[in-house]
Amino acid sequence: SAVISQKPSRDICQRGTSLTIQCQVDSQVTMMFWYRQQPGQSLTLIATANQGSEATYESGFVIDKFPISRPNLTFSTLTVSNMSPEDSSIYLCSVEGSGTNEKLFFGSGTQLSVL
Amino acid sequence: GNSVTQMEGPVTLSEEAFLTINCTYTATGYPSLFWYVQYPGEGLQLLLKATKADDKGSNKGFEATYRKETTSFHLEKGSVQVSDSAVYFCALNKWNDYKLSFGAGTTVTVRA
Numbered sequence: 525s526a527v528i529s530q531k532p533s534r535d536i537c538q539r540g541t542s543l544t545i546q547c548q549v550d551s552q553v554t555m556m557f558w559y560r561q562q563p564g565q566s567l568t569l570i571a572t573a574n575q576g577s578e579a580t581y582e583s584g585f586v587i588d589k590f591p592i593s594r595p596n597l598t599f600s601t602l603t604v605s606n607m608s609p610e611d612s613s614i615y616l617c618s619v620e621g622s623g624t625n626e627k628l629f630f631g632s633g634t635q636l637s638v639l
Numbered sequence: 640g641n642s643v644t645q646m647e648g649p650v651t652l653s654e655e656a657f658l659t660i661n662c663t664y665t666a667t668g669y670p671s672l673f674w675y676v677q678y679p680g681e682g683l684q685l686l687l688k689a690t691k692a693d694d695k696g697s698n699k700g701f702e703a704t705y706r707k708e709t710t711s712f713h714l715e716k717g718s719v720q721v722s723d724s725a726v727y728f729c730a731l732n733k734w735n736d737y738k739l740s741f742g743a744g745t746t747v748t749v750r751a
Contacts, residue, residue, distance in 0.1 A: 528682070555737055566643075567683075567728070567741040616682065620737055628739060630675075632682040 526551055530617050530631035537607055537638050544603045545634045547617030552597035554620065557628070558590070561614040570615075573600045607638045641666045645729045645742030652719055652749050660714040660745045662703075662729035670731040672696075672705050672712040673739070677726040686714075686727070719749045 527550040537543050547556065558570040570590055571579040579592040593601045604611050617631040646661040664670065674686040674696070687696030692707035703714045712729060729742040 530682075557737070564743075566645075566743045567739075569738055572737070618683075628685070628737065630683040632680070 526553065526619050526621070526629040528617055528619060528629055528631035530634055532634055533632065534635035535637070537636065539608055539638060541607055542603055542605045543607065543636060544601050545615055545617070547600045547602070547631055549598045549619050554597070556594065556600045557618040558592065558600075558602045559616040559618060559630075561616060561633070563612070567616065570602070604636065607636075609638045612636055612638045641670065641731055641733070641740040643729050643731055643740055643742040646745055647743070649746040649748060652747065654721060654749055654751050655718045656749075658714075658716045658719045658723070658747065660727055660729075660747070662712045662714065662742060664710050664712065664729075664731050666710075666731055666733070666740075668733055670733055672703070673730040673732075674701070674703055674712070674714050675728040675730060675741075677728065677744075679725070683728065719747075721749045721751050723747065724749045 529548040531546045535543055556573045559567045560570050561567045569582050570585045571581045571592055573579045573592045573594040575594045575597050589605055591603045614633045614635050616633045618628045642665045644663045671690045673688045675683045676686045677683045686701055687698040689696040689705035692705055695704045701716045703712050705712055726744045726746050728744045730739045732739045
């Protein structure tokens with residue numbers, strides 16, 4: 525199994541500012557995923573981050589709002605830009621499991637509150 | 640598109656009670672089905688999975704059977720413990736797709 529370290533674990537931010545969330549994996553993975561879990565709701569995939577190419581965003585999410593970096597096979601960042609209270613959520617990093625396309629491993633998440 | 644409908648919570652049980660969390664899905668083709676668990680303060684962990692009809696996934700005393708005829712994947716445990724208190728998510732993906740579609744999650748609290 526992969527060990528995923530996500531930072532920060534939580535933050536309280538002011539409206540209009542930006543926050544960058546880091547995701548570090550203890551092994552090389554091709555695909556990394558960023559999910560959002562809004563209060564009382566299910567997880568929603570924001571984007572897929574592949575090393576060496578631009579991230580692929582899901583419907584309703586755009587690069588200007590959620591820029592993603594993937595500089596190598598063990599690291600990715602997600603930035604939440606120009607935040608508003610509606611961005612208050614848990615943001616989760618996820619990576620593919622090795623040897624199968626059916627298992628994902630998740631980080632412990634970043635609890636973001638926007639005032 | 641793919642979607643998952645999960646029994647709403649919260650669910651509160653006494654220790655040793657029987658737990659069932661209903662999950663039904665809508666999908667094209669033959670998805671794989673999963674239950675993830677999120678313990679307080681931790682990330683999501685895969686609890687069990689099933690990849691084809693009539694498969695039964697099991698782990699830590701939990702079971703779920705892939706029922707194609709009823710498009711369901713209900714989670715059950717015969718005797719819950721306080722340590723089973725968590726949020727449980729039903730999810731699916733297509734066999735060749737890493738993207739998961741999640742249910743809304745069910746919060747389970749087990750009281751001693």
